[in-house]
Amino acid sequence: MPQTDSALITNDIVVFGLIAATLGAIFWLASGPTPFWKKFFAWIPALLLCYFVPAFYNTVGLIDGENSALYNPLGSRVLLPAALVLLTLSIDLKGILKLGPKLLFVFCAGTVGIVLGAIVSFQVMEWIHPPAVAGDTWRGMAALAGSWIGGGANMVAMREVYEVDATLFGQFAVVDVAMASALMATLLFIANRSEQIDARSGADTRALDEMKERMAAYEAANARIPTLTDLMVIVGLAFGLVGLAHAIAEPLSAWFSANVESAAQFSLDSSFVWVVLLSTFAGLMLSFTRVRNLESAGASKVGTVCLYFLIACIGMQMDFTRLFERLELIAIGAIWMTVHVLVIWGAARLVRAPIFYAGVGSMGNVGAAASAPVIAAAFHPNLAPVGVLLGTVGYATGTIIAYFTGQILRMMAGQ
Structure with missing residues (x-):
């Protein structure tokens, strides 16, 4: 997506690096390397900073979050459904x-x-x-x-x-x-x-x-300690299902739009709604299989990483x-x-x-x-x-x- 020249940083790759470094710094400080930061994060949740620091970057003109491609399509269309898959497959209903x-x-x-x-x-x-x-x-x-x-x-x-x-x-x-x-x-x-x-x-x-x-x-x-194979399977499963959800969502939303009169009222004509629902359903179904054992290797942690990047991308669009x-x-x-x-x-x-x-x-x-x-x-x-x-x-x-x-x-x- 084209960006304006008003921001100091207009290259999305550079912005991505800045956001990644910011999230890493926030979580490192939240771990309490000094008594000051331990007390600070006892009152200020890391989640809030992950949202507000990128918002500050946008507000002061360091980046142009509104016109960045990091949120859409990377954040909302890829990282969000991946997070939903990984966060739901660990559910132990029994x-x-x-x-x-x-x-x-x-x-x-x-x-x-x-x-x-x-x-x-x-x-x-x-x-x-x-x-x-x-x-x-x-x-x-x-x-x-x-x-x-x-x-x-x-x-x-x-x-x-x-x-x-x-x-x-x-x-x-x-x-x-x-x-x-x-x-x-x-x-x-x-x-x-x-x-x-x-x-x-x-x-x-x-x-x-x-x-x-x-x-x-x-x-x-x-x-247990996750192996490289565990991590590759977790990532492959998550993004593979995201791709499948997108492939199904497009024709499904088009069918509802053409055949169901009230589809627009309930957002059923939106392909993104179906991506979200299909990703959640896929993760839930996997929770009944042996795939759920990936949680012991950190599936939900990988999903949370996707989620925090997404939250930062949303914060980029806000005027503080x-x-x-x-x-x-x-x-x-x-x-x-x-x-x-x-x-x-x-x-x-x-x-x-x-x-x-x-x-x-x-x-x-x-x-x-x-x-x-x-x-x-x-x-x-x-x-x-x-x-x-x-x-x-x-x-x-x-x-x-x-x-x-x-x-x-x-x-x-x-x-």
Whole structure:
């Protein structure tokens, strides 16, 4: 895509090198090489910097992100579906079922709380401050639903499906980080007092004790160091399926456009929507095969690398100076998160589930596989894989559920 001459760097290869170096520096600093950086990243998530630093480059004129070819087609059409494949193939549905019906019930209640929270927050803000939900706000909310049901890949997928403006997406990224960070801080505080809370509520913790032992055995049996063959298979599988998804999506979207009258209303005439759905479905189907063993060799880590490059490419398109123009979006996020917490807390109380179920179920939705293990480990180190299992479920369901949540919000917005 041609670029303007206003930016200092106009060569996309040079821009790619700059972005790669920036991401590497952020993650190295996030590892805590000094006490200062350890404290800094305890408050500022690396994810947010991966978005905002490229946005800063664009804002000051160092690069021209809007006209760069890095985001489209490389980022959105290649890296995103590859990330979806690798993040969903690791799902162990059988293992999740063994965790017990109460945990699954609470987790699903959390997902319902996210969908309900989107509807309630939109309606409440329409009553008290209509400009907050006017225009394309519903599109940004659909993207946020993708993040809070699944994760970053699902948020980016919804960003593409509903064509969310880069600045609006950045504003909702702030809401995402602010609300998720507040929730995590609260859950970490609760984790240190979980035994007292469970004792007072009369929760049944027998299944939780068995789970600790089972997860410890699973983790010990499956960990291994990836070989070159493992990594080549992971990369080949991911990008091979991306190519297949594109090959199928083009004629499929054309068929829906020609034969289904309401195809445009539900974005079924968009080839990209089908690429996202097919990539997610392919990864989910592979999770039932031996291919899922690639997770022990780092499949999800490779997928996360693709995801972070994609997030940086999205940040390149944003004008940083416009980021805080709509602080009322924070109010939407606060109402939304409150509804989610109330629903999942009520579900846990209903089935006398341990507070751990509510904590990891909530973060399994809002924080997905990146944050849920942190909360799970805060309750007990051996429970971290539970957070991974629940978090990865969101990657499979987040895109679909967030898509339909977006359709509801679209109707509420009258579009």
